[in-house]
Amino acid sequence: MALIGFLTMGLFIVFALCLFCSFLLSCWVFPVLTYRKLKKNGLSGPTPSFPLGNLSEMKKKSSESSSSSNNSITHDIHSTLFPYFARWQKAYGKMFVYWLGTEPFLYVADAALLKKLSSEVTGKNWGKPDVFRRDRAPMFGNGLVMSEGDDWVRHRHVITPAFNPTNLKAMASLMVETATEMLDNWTTQITTSGTQEIDVENSITATAGDIIAKTSFGINYQSGRLVFEKLRALQMTLFKTNRFVGVPFGKFLYPKKTLEARRLGEEINQLFSSIITERKKSMGSGSPQHDLLGMLLRESDKPGNFSRSLTTQELVDQCKTFFFGGHETTALAITWTMLLLATHTDWQDQLREEIREVVGDKEIDVDMLAGLKKMGWVMNEVFRLYPSAPNANRQAKADIQVSEDLTIPSGTNIWIDIVGMHHDPLLWGEDVNEFKPERFKDDMHGGCKHKMGYLPFGFGGRMCIGRNLSFLEYKIVLTLILSRFSFTISPTYCHSPSTLLSMRPSYGLPIVLQPL
Numbered sequence: 001m002a003l004i005g006f007l008t009m010g011l012f013i014v015f016a017l018c019l020f021c022s023f024l025l026s027c028w029v030f031p032v033l034t035y036r037k038l039k040k041n042g043l044s045g046p047t048p049s050f051p052l053g054n055l056s057e058m059k060k061k062s063s064e065s066s067s068s069s070n071n072s073i074t075h076d077i078h079s080t081l082f083p084y085f086a087r088w089q090k091a092y093g094k095m096f097v098y099w100l101g102t103e104p105f106l107y108v109a110d111a112a113l114l115k116k117l118s119s120e121v122t123g124k125n126w127g128k129p130d131v132f133r134r135d136r137a138p139m140f141g142n143g144l145v146m147s148e149g150d151d152w153v154r155h156r157h158v159i160t161p162a163f164n165p166t167n168l169k170a171m172a173s174l175m176v177e178t179a180t181e182m183l184d185n186w187t188t189q190i191t192t193s194g195t196q197e198i199d200v201e202n203s204i205t206a207t208a209g210d211i212i213a214k215t216s217f218g219i220n221y222q223s224g225r226l227v228f229e230k231l232r233a234l235q236m237t238l239f240k241t242n243r244f245v246g247v248p249f250g251k252f253l254y255p256k257k258t259l260e261a262r263r264l265g266e267e268i269n270q271l272f273s274s275i276i277t278e279r280k281k282s283m284g285s286g287s288p289q290h291d292l293l294g295m296l297l298r299e300s301d302k303p304g305n306f307s308r309s310l311t312t313q314e315l316v317d318q319c320k321t322f323f324f325g326g327h328e329t330t331a332l333a334i335t336w337t338m339l340l341l342a343t344h345t346d347w348q349d350q351l352r353e354e355i356r357e358v359v360g361d362k363e364i365d366v367d368m369l370a371g372l373k374k375m376g377w378v379m380n381e382v383f384r385l386y387p388s389a390p391n392a393n394r395q396a397k398a399d400i401q402v403s404e405d406l407t408i409p410s411g412t413n414i415w416i417d418i419v420g421m422h423h424d425p426l427l428w429g430e431d432v433n434e435f436k437p438e439r440f441k442d443d444m445h446g447g448c449k450h451k452m453g454y455l456p457f458g459f460g461g462r463m464c465i466g467r468n469l470s471f472l473e474y475k476i477v478l479t480l481i482l483s484r485f486s487f488t489i490s491p492t493y494c495h496s497p498s499t500l501l502s503m504r505p506s507y508g509l510p511i512v513l514q515p516l
């Protein structure tokens, strides 16, 4: 009996020691080794403290910046959105190391370095920071945004055909129909409420959610709404709380939120699982469905495609990724465009004139959209000033030899500050913070001094797969809005861009609408 007790105690001690060692290795030894290697390469940065890294300073600077927000509309947003990065850039340059808890991150806002990284590393060989893969698992699972290596190649190969121009073309009429419903709603609202003012952010986001529900999964308004609301709640739980991402056992500091995120993630999984099961059952009977899910299922089930087919869980993860990545980013691009056009009504007039010439009284046709050149410049300028995805991130899976003196060690997390580069006067000139769509007139990079300085959709093999879908939706929705309304900004609008994964106006976008 005593022997059994002794052995149990021994096993327990060994187990506890193993646990402690793995904690020490992952939270202390490996990060410190990576940090030392980065330092040896001449990379410095703000001094971290254990176990928060630089989180305290980041949180402090953010709250100082949000409490000092005012009502004037300036597009010089980098220092209010990321005050800590703006400060550290001044001290350490466009490449430095900072710490999220015990995770070192290489901050990059240097276009030339990105060019080098992009040419050295293929899409397959990039990883995503483990800390984000774990933290955002309820939202993206192992969908395309988070997958790595051979898995990423397989997923990207199966998904890419679903976004080809012919398939996207088939989605245009659904987009027109859904956006028209939104505009009818605006008309009803302003005639029945007696006020011309509407917060367009919510309604554009809901419409984009409906569009993605229909075009991606062929699901009706009600089922789409359910997923939409749960994803929204999940986003709030994950990003609106004062959390400690990267801090060892940080999740235990907010157990309620962690459990809530897990529960919501599971519920969304179940919703998509049942949609996929139903669709699999009905495959082969009736005419094939041309939404993204239908195309994925067909691509995944192609004879001889066994090595490439996606499991149900992988399909669920892709659906979550499309749903989230596919509606919010586009909705925010349209929202920021409304802000910029509401404050530059001369551009509204120019776009309306262009729509009259190109579309006239006809039904919108996808082929016409290419003729909306000025709208294209406005879109690019909005993506520059207010990129819906304010950053991209990567993890080096092997040492990257950047130059003779600089090697980025395997395991390094990389944070690419897209907003920082889009607002850098050295790349864009002194008028960097002005709204000037004409920069894009004869140059798809808007006159940026370096091609890698303009990255609204990321770069290289991992560039956004949904960008053509976004362009289509953006141009259709904006054409319809401009054809029915002129608008100005409401005096109640408070300019305070913030990030909840995507960049959004903190207090919505109240707009004063005038039916045409």
Ligand code: HEM
Binding pocket: 144, 145, 146, 156, 321, 322, 323, 325, 326, 327, 329, 330, 333, 387, 388, 389, 391, 392, 393, 455, 456, 457, 458, 459, 460, 461, 462, 463, 464, 465, 466, 467, 469, 470
């Ligand atoms: C205005 C709209 C959008 C913006 C600004 C945007 C931006 C981005 C950015 C910056 C990335 C990271 C790229 C990188 O790491 O280099 C990305 C990746 C991705 N986006 Fe988008 N996106 C938009 C719309 C969409 C849509 C409509 C979908 C799908 C329906 C989508 C799906 C994805 C996916 C799956 C990835 C991961 C690609 C990969 O890692 O291979 N996005 N997007």
